[in-house]
Amino acid sequence: GxxxxxxxxxxxxxxxxxxxxxxxxxxxxxxxxxxxxxxxxxxxxxxxxxxxxxxxxxxxxxxxxxxxxxxxxxxxxxxxxxxxxxxxxxxxxxxxxVDEWLMCSLAGIKQTANSIDYRVLDIKPAIVENISHVKVTYRTTRGWIETQWNRAGTDFTLKVMLPYGSIANVYVPGMDATSD
Known part of the structure:
Protein backbone atom coordinates (compact mmCIF):
# COMPACT_ATOMS: atom_id res chain seq x y z
CA GLY A 1 0.00 0.00 0.00
CA VAL A 98 -22.17 6.50 3.67
CA ASP A 99 -24.17 3.82 1.83
CA GLU A 100 -21.11 1.59 1.59
CA TRP A 101 -20.33 2.08 5.29
CA LEU A 102 -23.90 1.24 6.33
CA MET A 103 -23.94 -1.96 4.27
CA CYS A 104 -20.37 -3.20 4.50
CA SER A 105 -19.44 -2.11 8.01
CA LEU A 106 -22.54 -1.62 10.13
CA ALA A 107 -24.52 -4.48 8.54
CA GLY A 108 -21.31 -6.37 7.78
CA ILE A 109 -22.16 -7.52 4.25
CA LYS A 110 -18.95 -7.90 2.26
CA GLN A 111 -18.13 -9.97 -0.77
CA THR A 112 -14.87 -11.90 -0.35
CA ALA A 113 -11.90 -10.88 -2.49
CA ASN A 114 -12.22 -13.67 -5.08
CA SER A 115 -16.01 -13.91 -5.08
CA ILE A 116 -18.05 -13.15 -8.16
CA ASP A 117 -21.65 -11.98 -7.97
CA TYR A 118 -21.89 -12.35 -4.18
CA ARG A 119 -21.26 -16.10 -4.28
CA VAL A 120 -19.01 -16.01 -1.19
CA LEU A 121 -19.55 -13.45 1.56
CA ASP A 122 -18.08 -12.37 4.83
CA ILE A 123 -20.75 -11.28 7.29
CA LYS A 124 -18.98 -9.27 9.97
CA PRO A 125 -21.12 -6.50 11.47
CA ALA A 126 -19.53 -3.61 13.34
CA ILE A 127 -21.03 -2.89 16.73
CA VAL A 128 -21.29 0.78 17.62
CA GLU A 129 -22.13 1.82 21.18
CA ASN A 130 -25.26 3.89 20.55
CA ILE A 131 -26.82 1.57 17.98
CA SER A 132 -28.98 -1.26 19.31
CA HIS A 133 -30.25 -2.76 16.05
CA VAL A 134 -29.52 -2.82 12.34
CA LYS A 135 -31.36 -4.38 9.42
CA VAL A 136 -30.03 -4.15 5.87
CA THR A 137 -31.38 -5.87 2.79
CA TYR A 138 -29.41 -5.85 -0.46
CA ARG A 139 -30.58 -7.16 -3.82
CA THR A 140 -28.07 -9.00 -5.98
CA THR A 141 -28.54 -10.88 -9.24
CA ARG A 142 -28.53 -14.08 -7.14
CA GLY A 143 -31.29 -12.80 -4.86
CA TRP A 144 -31.62 -10.95 -1.58
CA ILE A 145 -28.97 -10.74 1.11
CA GLU A 146 -30.10 -9.60 4.54
CA THR A 147 -28.42 -9.11 7.86
CA GLN A 148 -30.24 -8.09 10.97
CA TRP A 149 -28.76 -7.72 14.40
CA ASN A 150 -30.08 -6.66 17.78
CA ARG A 151 -28.18 -5.89 20.94
CA ALA A 152 -29.62 -5.52 24.44
CA GLY A 153 -27.11 -5.43 27.26
CA THR A 154 -24.83 -8.42 26.77
CA ASP A 155 -27.29 -10.26 24.50
CA PHE A 156 -26.58 -10.17 20.78
CA THR A 157 -28.73 -11.73 18.05
CA LEU A 158 -27.62 -11.93 14.42
CA LYS A 159 -29.86 -13.18 11.60
CA VAL A 160 -28.49 -13.72 8.10
CA MET A 161 -30.41 -14.50 4.92
CA LEU A 162 -28.53 -15.49 1.75
CA PRO A 163 -29.71 -16.20 -1.77
CA TYR A 164 -29.63 -19.77 -3.03
CA GLY A 165 -26.09 -20.74 -4.05
CA SER A 166 -24.32 -18.20 -1.85
CA ILE A 167 -22.27 -19.09 1.21
CA ALA A 168 -20.96 -16.92 4.02
CA ASN A 169 -18.32 -16.81 6.69
CA VAL A 170 -20.20 -15.32 9.65
CA TYR A 171 -18.26 -13.45 12.32
CA VAL A 172 -20.11 -12.74 15.55
CA PRO A 173 -18.81 -9.58 17.25
CA GLY A 174 -16.99 -10.29 20.49
CA MET A 175 -16.27 -13.90 19.58
CA ASP A 176 -13.19 -15.37 17.99
CA ALA A 177 -12.33 -18.85 16.78
CA THR A 178 -11.56 -19.95 20.35
CA SER A 179 -14.87 -18.74 21.83
CA ASP A 180 -17.53 -21.22 22.89
Missing part, protein backbone atom coordinates in the same frame (compact mmCIF):
# COMPACT_ATOMS: atom_id res chain seq x y z
CA UNK A 2 0.86 3.66 0.03
CA UNK A 3 1.80 3.57 3.72
CA UNK A 4 4.41 1.14 5.10
CA UNK A 5 2.94 -1.32 7.61
CA UNK A 6 5.13 0.11 10.35
CA UNK A 7 3.51 3.54 9.88
CA UNK A 8 -0.14 2.57 9.43
CA UNK A 9 -1.11 2.99 13.09
CA UNK A 10 0.51 6.44 13.14
CA UNK A 11 -1.44 7.46 10.04
CA UNK A 12 -4.79 6.29 11.44
CA UNK A 13 -4.07 7.99 14.76
CA UNK A 14 -3.25 11.22 12.93
CA UNK A 15 -6.58 10.98 11.09
CA UNK A 16 -8.46 10.33 14.34
CA UNK A 17 -6.74 13.28 16.03
CA UNK A 18 -7.65 15.53 13.10
CA UNK A 19 -11.30 14.44 13.22
CA UNK A 20 -11.53 14.95 16.98
CA UNK A 21 -9.83 18.38 16.75
CA UNK A 22 -12.50 19.37 14.22
CA UNK A 23 -15.32 18.40 16.60
CA UNK A 24 -15.99 15.04 14.89
CA UNK A 25 -16.07 16.64 11.45
CA UNK A 26 -14.06 15.86 8.36
CA UNK A 27 -11.84 17.91 6.13
CA UNK A 28 -12.24 15.21 3.46
CA UNK A 29 -13.87 16.02 0.16
CA UNK A 30 -15.79 13.90 -2.27
CA UNK A 31 -12.77 12.02 -3.60
CA UNK A 32 -11.34 10.93 -0.26
CA UNK A 33 -14.51 10.47 1.82
CA UNK A 34 -15.06 6.81 0.79
CA UNK A 35 -11.46 5.99 1.78
CA UNK A 36 -11.93 7.89 5.04
CA UNK A 37 -14.88 5.64 6.00
CA UNK A 38 -13.13 2.45 4.82
CA UNK A 39 -9.92 3.19 6.67
CA UNK A 40 -11.62 4.05 9.95
CA UNK A 41 -13.75 0.91 9.71
CA UNK A 42 -10.81 -1.33 8.76
CA UNK A 43 -8.94 -0.23 11.88
CA UNK A 44 -11.98 -0.75 14.13
CA UNK A 45 -13.07 2.87 14.50
CA UNK A 46 -16.68 2.63 13.34
CA UNK A 47 -17.60 4.65 16.42
CA UNK A 48 -15.84 7.66 14.89
CA UNK A 49 -17.76 7.24 11.62
CA UNK A 50 -20.98 7.06 13.64
CA UNK A 51 -20.03 10.19 15.62
CA UNK A 52 -19.50 12.01 12.33
CA UNK A 53 -22.76 10.74 10.84
CA UNK A 54 -24.69 11.79 13.96
CA UNK A 55 -23.68 15.45 13.70
CA UNK A 56 -26.25 18.11 12.87
CA UNK A 57 -23.87 21.06 12.59
CA UNK A 58 -21.94 21.91 9.44
CA UNK A 59 -20.31 20.14 7.69
CA UNK A 60 -22.43 17.01 8.05
CA UNK A 61 -25.20 14.93 6.53
CA UNK A 62 -27.43 15.88 9.47
CA UNK A 63 -26.93 19.57 8.84
CA UNK A 64 -28.00 19.18 5.24
CA UNK A 65 -31.06 17.18 6.30
CA UNK A 66 -32.28 19.72 8.85
CA UNK A 67 -31.87 22.39 6.18
CA UNK A 68 -34.20 20.63 3.76
CA UNK A 69 -32.04 18.13 1.88
CA UNK A 70 -33.91 15.09 0.61
CA UNK A 71 -31.03 13.91 -1.57
CA UNK A 72 -27.27 14.34 -1.63
CA UNK A 73 -26.51 17.94 -2.56
CA UNK A 74 -23.21 19.03 -4.05
CA UNK A 75 -21.96 20.30 -0.69
CA UNK A 76 -22.58 19.77 3.02
CA UNK A 77 -24.88 22.77 3.41
CA UNK A 78 -28.08 21.32 1.96
CA UNK A 79 -30.25 22.68 -0.85
CA UNK A 80 -28.68 25.78 -2.39
CA UNK A 81 -31.99 27.61 -3.01
CA UNK A 82 -32.80 27.37 0.70
CA UNK A 83 -29.61 29.35 1.27
CA UNK A 84 -30.43 31.94 -1.39
CA UNK A 85 -27.85 30.53 -3.79
CA UNK A 86 -28.21 29.31 -7.38
CA UNK A 87 -29.35 25.74 -7.79
CA UNK A 88 -26.46 23.30 -7.54
CA UNK A 89 -26.63 19.57 -8.11
CA UNK A 90 -29.19 17.99 -5.79
CA UNK A 91 -28.39 14.48 -6.93
CA UNK A 92 -24.67 14.43 -6.38
CA UNK A 93 -23.35 11.05 -5.29
CA UNK A 94 -20.06 12.44 -4.03
CA UNK A 95 -21.21 12.07 -0.43
CA UNK A 96 -22.85 8.69 -1.02
CA UNK A 97 -19.97 6.85 0.61
Missing amino acids: AVPITEQQNVIQHLINDIRQRGNHTSAGEVSLPSWFRMLSFYGHDDIVYDFLSRTDSPSYGYAIIHGATSLAEDWEGPAPARGQPLASQNHFSFGA
Whole structure:
Protein backbone atom coordinates (compact mmCIF):
# COMPACT_ATOMS: atom_id res chain seq x y z
CA GLY A 1 0.00 0.00 0.00
CA ALA A 2 0.86 3.66 0.03
CA VAL A 3 1.80 3.57 3.72
CA PRO A 4 4.41 1.14 5.10
CA ILE A 5 2.94 -1.32 7.61
CA THR A 6 5.13 0.11 10.35
CA GLU A 7 3.51 3.54 9.88
CA GLN A 8 -0.14 2.57 9.43
CA GLN A 9 -1.11 2.99 13.09
CA ASN A 10 0.51 6.44 13.14
CA VAL A 11 -1.44 7.46 10.04
CA ILE A 12 -4.79 6.29 11.44
CA GLN A 13 -4.07 7.99 14.76
CA HIS A 14 -3.25 11.22 12.93
CA LEU A 15 -6.58 10.98 11.09
CA ILE A 16 -8.46 10.33 14.34
CA ASN A 17 -6.74 13.28 16.03
CA ASP A 18 -7.65 15.53 13.10
CA ILE A 19 -11.30 14.44 13.22
CA ARG A 20 -11.53 14.95 16.98
CA GLN A 21 -9.83 18.38 16.75
CA ARG A 22 -12.50 19.37 14.22
CA GLY A 23 -15.32 18.40 16.60
CA ASN A 24 -15.99 15.04 14.89
CA HIS A 25 -16.07 16.64 11.45
CA THR A 26 -14.06 15.86 8.36
CA SER A 27 -11.84 17.91 6.13
CA ALA A 28 -12.24 15.21 3.46
CA GLY A 29 -13.87 16.02 0.16
CA GLU A 30 -15.79 13.90 -2.27
CA VAL A 31 -12.77 12.02 -3.60
CA SER A 32 -11.34 10.93 -0.26
CA LEU A 33 -14.51 10.47 1.82
CA PRO A 34 -15.06 6.81 0.79
CA SER A 35 -11.46 5.99 1.78
CA TRP A 36 -11.93 7.89 5.04
CA PHE A 37 -14.88 5.64 6.00
CA ARG A 38 -13.13 2.45 4.82
CA MET A 39 -9.92 3.19 6.67
CA LEU A 40 -11.62 4.05 9.95
CA SER A 41 -13.75 0.91 9.71
CA PHE A 42 -10.81 -1.33 8.76
CA TYR A 43 -8.94 -0.23 11.88
CA GLY A 44 -11.98 -0.75 14.13
CA HIS A 45 -13.07 2.87 14.50
CA ASP A 46 -16.68 2.63 13.34
CA ASP A 47 -17.60 4.65 16.42
CA ILE A 48 -15.84 7.66 14.89
CA VAL A 49 -17.76 7.24 11.62
CA TYR A 50 -20.98 7.06 13.64
CA ASP A 51 -20.03 10.19 15.62
CA PHE A 52 -19.50 12.01 12.33
CA LEU A 53 -22.76 10.74 10.84
CA SER A 54 -24.69 11.79 13.96
CA ARG A 55 -23.68 15.45 13.70
CA THR A 56 -26.25 18.11 12.87
CA ASP A 57 -23.87 21.06 12.59
CA SER A 58 -21.94 21.91 9.44
CA PRO A 59 -20.31 20.14 7.69
CA SER A 60 -22.43 17.01 8.05
CA TYR A 61 -25.20 14.93 6.53
CA GLY A 62 -27.43 15.88 9.47
CA TYR A 63 -26.93 19.57 8.84
CA ALA A 64 -28.00 19.18 5.24
CA ILE A 65 -31.06 17.18 6.30
CA ILE A 66 -32.28 19.72 8.85
CA HIS A 67 -31.87 22.39 6.18
CA GLY A 68 -34.20 20.63 3.76
CA ALA A 69 -32.04 18.13 1.88
CA THR A 70 -33.91 15.09 0.61
CA SER A 71 -31.03 13.91 -1.57
CA LEU A 72 -27.27 14.34 -1.63
CA ALA A 73 -26.51 17.94 -2.56
CA GLU A 74 -23.21 19.03 -4.05
CA ASP A 75 -21.96 20.30 -0.69
CA TRP A 76 -22.58 19.77 3.02
CA GLU A 77 -24.88 22.77 3.41
CA GLY A 78 -28.08 21.32 1.96
CA PRO A 79 -30.25 22.68 -0.85
CA ALA A 80 -28.68 25.78 -2.39
CA PRO A 81 -31.99 27.61 -3.01
CA ALA A 82 -32.80 27.37 0.70
CA ARG A 83 -29.61 29.35 1.27
CA GLY A 84 -30.43 31.94 -1.39
CA GLN A 85 -27.85 30.53 -3.79
CA PRO A 86 -28.21 29.31 -7.38
CA LEU A 87 -29.35 25.74 -7.79
CA ALA A 88 -26.46 23.30 -7.54
CA SER A 89 -26.63 19.57 -8.11
CA GLN A 90 -29.19 17.99 -5.79
CA ASN A 91 -28.39 14.48 -6.93
CA HIS A 92 -24.67 14.43 -6.38
CA PHE A 93 -23.35 11.05 -5.29
CA SER A 94 -20.06 12.44 -4.03
CA PHE A 95 -21.21 12.07 -0.43
CA GLY A 96 -22.85 8.69 -1.02
CA ALA A 97 -19.97 6.85 0.61
CA VAL A 98 -22.17 6.50 3.67
CA ASP A 99 -24.17 3.82 1.83
CA GLU A 100 -21.11 1.59 1.59
CA TRP A 101 -20.33 2.08 5.29
CA LEU A 102 -23.90 1.24 6.33
CA MET A 103 -23.94 -1.96 4.27
CA CYS A 104 -20.37 -3.20 4.50
CA SER A 105 -19.44 -2.11 8.01
CA LEU A 106 -22.54 -1.62 10.13
CA ALA A 107 -24.52 -4.48 8.54
CA GLY A 108 -21.31 -6.37 7.78
CA ILE A 109 -22.16 -7.52 4.25
CA LYS A 110 -18.95 -7.90 2.26
CA GLN A 111 -18.13 -9.97 -0.77
CA THR A 112 -14.87 -11.90 -0.35
CA ALA A 113 -11.90 -10.88 -2.49
CA ASN A 114 -12.22 -13.67 -5.08
CA SER A 115 -16.01 -13.91 -5.08
CA ILE A 116 -18.05 -13.15 -8.16
CA ASP A 117 -21.65 -11.98 -7.97
CA TYR A 118 -21.89 -12.35 -4.18
CA ARG A 119 -21.26 -16.10 -4.28
CA VAL A 120 -19.01 -16.01 -1.19
CA LEU A 121 -19.55 -13.45 1.56
CA ASP A 122 -18.08 -12.37 4.83
CA ILE A 123 -20.75 -11.28 7.29
CA LYS A 124 -18.98 -9.27 9.97
CA PRO A 125 -21.12 -6.50 11.47
CA ALA A 126 -19.53 -3.61 13.34
CA ILE A 127 -21.03 -2.89 16.73
CA VAL A 128 -21.29 0.78 17.62
CA GLU A 129 -22.13 1.82 21.18
CA ASN A 130 -25.26 3.89 20.55
CA ILE A 131 -26.82 1.57 17.98
CA SER A 132 -28.98 -1.26 19.31
CA HIS A 133 -30.25 -2.76 16.05
CA VAL A 134 -29.52 -2.82 12.34
CA LYS A 135 -31.36 -4.38 9.42
CA VAL A 136 -30.03 -4.15 5.87
CA THR A 137 -31.38 -5.87 2.79
CA TYR A 138 -29.41 -5.85 -0.46
CA ARG A 139 -30.58 -7.16 -3.82
CA THR A 140 -28.07 -9.00 -5.98
CA THR A 141 -28.54 -10.88 -9.24
CA ARG A 142 -28.53 -14.08 -7.14
CA GLY A 143 -31.29 -12.80 -4.86
CA TRP A 144 -31.62 -10.95 -1.58
CA ILE A 145 -28.97 -10.74 1.11
CA GLU A 146 -30.10 -9.60 4.54
CA THR A 147 -28.42 -9.11 7.86
CA GLN A 148 -30.24 -8.09 10.97
CA TRP A 149 -28.76 -7.72 14.40
CA ASN A 150 -30.08 -6.66 17.78
CA ARG A 151 -28.18 -5.89 20.94
CA ALA A 152 -29.62 -5.52 24.44
CA GLY A 153 -27.11 -5.43 27.26
CA THR A 154 -24.83 -8.42 26.77
CA ASP A 155 -27.29 -10.26 24.50
CA PHE A 156 -26.58 -10.17 20.78
CA THR A 157 -28.73 -11.73 18.05
CA LEU A 158 -27.62 -11.93 14.42
CA LYS A 159 -29.86 -13.18 11.60
CA VAL A 160 -28.49 -13.72 8.10
CA MET A 161 -30.41 -14.50 4.92
CA LEU A 162 -28.53 -15.49 1.75
CA PRO A 163 -29.71 -16.20 -1.77
CA TYR A 164 -29.63 -19.77 -3.03
CA GLY A 165 -26.09 -20.74 -4.05
CA SER A 166 -24.32 -18.20 -1.85
CA ILE A 167 -22.27 -19.09 1.21
CA ALA A 168 -20.96 -16.92 4.02
CA ASN A 169 -18.32 -16.81 6.69
CA VAL A 170 -20.20 -15.32 9.65
CA TYR A 171 -18.26 -13.45 12.32
CA VAL A 172 -20.11 -12.74 15.55
CA PRO A 173 -18.81 -9.58 17.25
CA GLY A 174 -16.99 -10.29 20.49
CA MET A 175 -16.27 -13.90 19.58
CA ASP A 176 -13.19 -15.37 17.99
CA ALA A 177 -12.33 -18.85 16.78
CA THR A 178 -11.56 -19.95 20.35
CA SER A 179 -14.87 -18.74 21.83
CA ASP A 180 -17.53 -21.22 22.89
